[in-house]
Amino acid sequence: MKKRKLIYQIYPTAIGSLRDIAEKIPLIAKLQPDYIWLSPIFLSPWVDGGYDVQDYCKIDPRFGNMSDFKNLVSVAKKHNIGILLDLVINHTSSEHMWFKKSERHDPWYKDYYVWVDKPLNWNSFFGGPAFDYNENRGKYYLHLFDRTQPDLNFSNPRVVHEFRQIIKFWTDHGAAGFRVDSANVLAEDALKSGVLPRIAGFFNYYQTKETVAILEKLLSSEKIFTIAEPIGGEFTTKSRFHELTNKAFDASFNVGTVDVADTFLSIKDRFYPIKYRKWFRYLAKWTQEDKLSLALESHDMPRSPSRFKSDPKTLAMLQFLLPCKFPCIYQGQELGTKNAKLSDNIDDYPGVQSRMMYRRLRKEGRTKRQAMRQVKISSRDNARQPMDWSEYLLQEGDDKSVLHFYRNIIDLWKNDPVLIHGDIKVKKTSRKGVFEFYRTYKKESYFIHLDLKGHTKSYCKNSKGEIIIANR
Numbered sequence: 282m283k284k285r286k287l288i289y290q291i292y293p294t295a296i297g298s299l300r301d302i303a304e305k306i307p308l309i310a311k312l313q314p315d316y317i318w319l320s321p322i323f324l325s326p327w328v329d330g331g332y333d334v335q336d337y338c339k340i341d342p343r344f345g346n347m348s349d350f351k352n353l354v355s356v357a358k359k360h361n362i363g364i365l366l367d368l369v370i371n372h373t374s375s376e377h378m379w380f381k382k383s384e385r386h387d388p389w390y391k392d393y394y395v396w397v398d399k400p401l402n403w404n405s406f407f408g409g410p411a412f413d414y415n416e417n418r419g420k421y422y423l424h425l426f427d428r429t430q431p432d433l434n435f436s437n438p439r440v441v442h443e444f445r446q447i448i449k450f451w452t453d454h455g456a457a458g459f460r461v462d463s464a465n466v467l468a469e470d471a472l473k474s475g476v477l478p479r480i481a482g483f484f485n486y487y488q489t490k491e492t493v494a495i496l497e498k499l500l501s502s503e504k505i506f507t508i509a510e511p512i513g514g515e516f517t518t519k520s521r522f523h524e525l526t527n528k529a530f531d532a533s534f535n536v537g538t539v540d541v542a543d544t545f546l547s548i549k550d551r552f553y554p555i556k557y558r559k560w561f562r563y564l565a566k567w568t569q570e571d572k573l574s575l576a577l578e579s580h581d582m583p584r585s586p587s588r589f590k591s592d593p594k595t596l597a598m599l600q601f602l603l604p605c606k607f608p609c610i611y612q613g614q615e616l617g618t619k620n621a622k623l624s625d626n627i628d629d630y631p632g633v634q635s636r637m638m639y640r641r642l643r644k645e646g647r648t649k650r651q652a653m654r655q656v657k658i659s660s661r662d663n664a665r666q667p668m669d670w671s672e673y674l675l676q677e678g679d680d681k682s683v684l685h686f687y688r689n690i691i692d693l694w695k696n697d698p699v700l701i702h703g704d705i706k707v708k709k710t711s712r713k714g715v716f717e718f719y720r721t722y723k724k725e726s727y728f729i730h731l732d733l734k735g736h737t738k739s740y741c742k743n744s745k746g747e748i749i750i751a752n753r
């Protein structure tokens with residue numbers, strides 16, 4: 282059942298309340314997604330755009346209430362779409378009742394988080410130390426992200442039980458499954474053994490067999506669809522990707538698939554010139570992974586036409602003509618949306634990542650202007666802007682638009698036997714930015730020529746030389 286699925290991601294504030302989202306379902310359904318993944322809709326102080334959860338079983342008032350959620354589920358169901366919720370499992374908000382009780386030594390909650398007497402030299406993902414001192418508790422706590430996002434202690438069975446209840450709560454209310462946030466950094470074993478990471482930071486702080494087993498127990502169910510988000514690190518080795526994904530999840534992102542093009546070790550506040558050859562080599566290899574979810578965009582990345590300086594139709598071809606079984610598109614991607622025109626003043630940025638990035642760049646000696654230039658290119662806030670529905674209507678009326686192109690290419694991805702079953706063979710070419718490959722199934726072979734730099738037309742043609750799809 283879970284062999285090939287299209288996922289459509291919504292960052293809810295970009296559309297509005299759950300009622301607003303439900304209203305847009307008939308339009309989104311034209312892209313034929315199997316699932317809509319909603320970034321967090323839970324009660325949150327919103328320090329990290331909802332990824333700092335205060336109560337997993339309450340909907341944030343900005344989105345509505347439980348009956349709005351049920352309405353969304355039923356509207357989506359009418360269009361054969363399941364709703365995936367975002368399970369933020371690595372940490373809570375420091376406003377969560379669990380943390381409030383834990384810092385006060387409540388006997389039941391005292392081991393819900395990772396408390397230590399001596400901090401390690403780790404850096405948090407957003408910059409700055411990953412351990413902070415808590416006056417109330419008189420100890421340090423781990424936070425891989427912001428200091429308001431304390432890490433849960435996943436080796437505590439009580440914490441695991443809490444999530445079992447939360448999962449049940451939402452599936453009882455109609456959720457079809459979950460995207461699991463930061464799914465590869467739950468293990469706290471390195472702490473227990475007192476081992477310091479090889480480098481300051483947590484890039485080698487990977488999932489262990491024990492936590493994979495916990496996740497497997499928690500999430501493996503025929504009834505729900507689960508997709509993992511591994512963060513940080515360099516996902517270049519198969520074994521790491523496999524250990525997490527093949528055991529516990531139906532599918533998984535691999536940030537390396539796009540980061541290998543222009544980022545080093547996932548430090549997304551710096552983009553290097555695109556290394557096309559390396560990128561294409563990894564894409565050809567990785568997209569054959571059975572459970573890989575290929576995404577060119579998300580709420581954490583800048584818009585792909587701006588990031589890769591490519592035409593959106595060619596990027597759509599890259600995503601849907603490769604053998605990927607779980608492609609994920611991010612709201613607005615189907616319009617070819619570019620990076621937003623962001624402010625020159627860092628105080629106007631809502632995202633904690635943008636502000637931390639700015640601080641780090643300034644600390645490293647960049648001038649205000651240099652730091653802001655970098656923030657504007659790589660800020661997550663680029664992709665978190667309101668969806669442009671007037672642009673949507675314009676493109677709806679133009680059958681040459683990016684929107685129509687997405688609908689067509691998804692139709693091919695869903696129905697064309699060569700794209701469903703065909704293997705991939707890369708053709709060598711020395712032209713920069715050009716990716717050529719064959720997809721072959723039975724007696725048919727498609728030849729695909731993609732020009733990411735736009736010097737030539739991108740196309741896919743069959744063995745008779747007929748064009749199946751082209752960007753112009």
Ligand code: GLC
Pocket residue numbers: 329332333369426462463510512580581
């Ligand atoms: C994930 C989310 C990101 C968030 C982080 C911490 O990487 O995608 O938006 O900041 O986890 O929860």
